[in-house]
Amino acid sequence: MSAKEKILEVLDNNKGSYVSGEELATSIGISRAGIWKNIKTLQKEGYLIDAVTNKGYSLRDNNDVFDEDKIRGYLTIPQNSIDIQILKETESTNSAVYKMALTGAKEGLVIISRQQSMGRGHKGHSFYSPAGSGIYLSLLLRPENLSLQDTGFITCMGAAAMCRSLREVSGKEVGIKWVNDLFLNDKKICGILTEGALDLESGSLDFCVTGCGVNLYPPKDGFPKELSEIAGALFEDYTFDAGSRITAGFINHFFEYYEEFKKGNHDGFLNDYRSYSLIIGKDILIEIDKKEYHAHITSIDDKCRLVINYENVSDYHLEPGKGSVRKVF
Incomplete structure (x- = not known):
């Protein structure tokens, strides 16, 4: 485990509380300057770490970094x-x-x-x-x-x-x-x-x-x-x-x-x-072959095709990728 990972582990175990740079340096075995350098790296990676003089470092509760x-x-x-x-x-x-x-x-x-x-x-x-x-x-x-x-x-x-x-x-x-x-x-x-x-x-x-x-x-x-x-x-x-x-x-x-x-x-x-569909049963503006049409969505079929009524066409099955919904009314 790297020094950076060890620092993060200590802060995570003390989440919401402050751990002094001296405590971190002693427990991990590097200098306080090394602690500061690794803290800055963690902050750049997105970790929300507060650094307060005379108190130390604290990992916030609402951190959200992919791990x-x-x-x-x-x-x-x-x-x-x-x-x-x-x-x-x-x-x-x-x-x-x-x-x-x-x-x-x-x-x-x-x-x-x-x-x-x-x-x-x-x-x-x-x-x-x-x-x-x-x-x-x-x-x-x-x-x-x-x-x-x-x-x-x-x-x-x-x-x-x-x-x-x-x-x-x-x-x-x-x-x-x-x-x-x-x-x-x-x-x-x-x-x-x-x-x-x-x-x-x-x-x-x-x-x-x-x-x-x-x-x-x-x-x-x-x-x-x-x-x-x-x-x-x-x-x-x-x-x-x-x-x-x-x-x-x-x-x-x-x-x-x-x-x-x-x-x-x-x-x-x-x-x-x-x-989860936002458009089934809705009137929409749809683009098909670079032309726009007002249409009504009746369903999505078993092949993921949009089933629509537009102009004089009923129950038209539109393939994924063959059209684009421009507006939902």
Whole structure:
């Protein structure tokens, strides 16, 4: 265990109380200057540590920094089925997992980053991913006999799993706007992106990567101007272990759905996806083939297609990725 890890352990065991630099130095066996240096490193990593002259250091109760041990402590699925890797920063967790998949990484790889410099969303849109503000994660799947067209199922699974986890941890009415966006109070707080690679011999997917970007807290400097009216956050302030609990909940729920999906049972994630939908039974403005239409949503079918009535067309089944909901009335 490194000096930094030992300091964090002592502070965690005395959470809410102050531990002097001298006490830390004596118990860990380094100088007080070394203690200060490691405290600054921990603060840069996102730990909320108060430093007060003549009192020492105190770890706040509402810390929320991703930690593999904490995430694993909330997992209910077999531990050995998941390989968790936490990065300080990466361009994109989807890209990081994709590269590892090409070198033979196994299903169940989960990469989490504290920030992304080039986070990506649907249709090439960027996803703002500052440090200390969100959950940015991607997982690797190697489904058998799944076509590229069927990746919509994976996206819906991811949306349902994340929505369920966000609701459980926050107690808030997070909902899904078809097909891959999660909203709270009319503001987008999460996006799901699924990408795949084909096996050219079989024509089936060799692997697919599902990524989630969650706005957990408002960015320290606020959202960029172009996002300020449309983006929101799940919490207003740091909430104890929320990131670890939500991440674990997402993994638990996703693989619960996925195991049933592999058996041919789609009801679990589809029923949850429908129950969290923000648009079933609503009138919407939808874009199809670069044209906008006023439509009414009647349901989401068993293939995750939107069933809509628009103009003179009734019960039209719109494939995931073939249209975009612009406005809900």
